């Protein structure tokens with residue numbers, strides 16, 4: 001895939017900065033962008049089966065459907081399904097990504113955006129995505145790694161000084177309980193370790209490993225040990241089910 005434009009990155013970043021005020025706009029934009037990425041690697045999704053695992057309120061599922069896919073949302077958290085008061089997509093299934101209620105190889109595309117950092121055992125989670133993908137099918141996984149400037153989520157960038165301190169600081173400053181607690185619903189996953197684990201698997205081929213949002217050097221940045229932990233921001237893995 002060609003490196004995307006600077007304009008695209010700036011637009012996404014601006015939308016992200018206003019995520020709290022305009023969630024609909026932010027997630028619709030992100031969903032269109034992610035669907036473009038899927039199509040850039042896997043071809044058009046029209047008439048394909050796409051499973052969106054940990055899809056939250058369903059913006060991505062809706063976008064895949066708009067493009068003609070048979071897309072299905074699997075989300076374990078009822079609160080996320082109805083987030084921002086929106087109606088979840090028809091047929092949304094309350095299910096955990098570790099144990100999907102799907103047969104082997106039913107999906108042309110298994111899609112998971114920003115979920116991996118919220119699961120304790122990413123390799124088992126990934127295995128389940130691989131299991132439900134047909135041989136030759138595509139697996140799209142992206143996540144914010146721990147040492148990313150956004151690794152601490154709502155308490156970033158103070159996570160660099162320690163998760164507990166950052167969390168307490170957030171709660172004191174906002175007067176609200178933090179959504180995430182390290183080791184409970186947010187986990188410190190790293191780019192290098194994840195790449196080594198994925199490359200060691202014999203059930204997938206790595207088609208691309210790149211920064212999801214960077215406009216340039218998106219692939220190169222993930223190749224430099226150390227630097228990649230800070231500079232990648234969000235690791236996008238495009239995998240092909242093998243054999």
Ligand SMILES: C[S@@+](CC[C@H](N)C(=O)[O-])C[C@H]1O[C@@H](n2cnc3c(N)ncnc32)[C@H](O)[C@@H]1O
Nearest residue numbers: 054055056076077080096097098113114115118
């Ligand atoms: C940051 S949200 C991402 C939502 C959406 N995919 C996106 O990119 O905007 C993380 C989502 O992962 C879900 N999640 C956490 N643990 C999960 C698991 N074991 N299986 C599937 N989804 C999970 C959460 O419920 C939440 O909806």
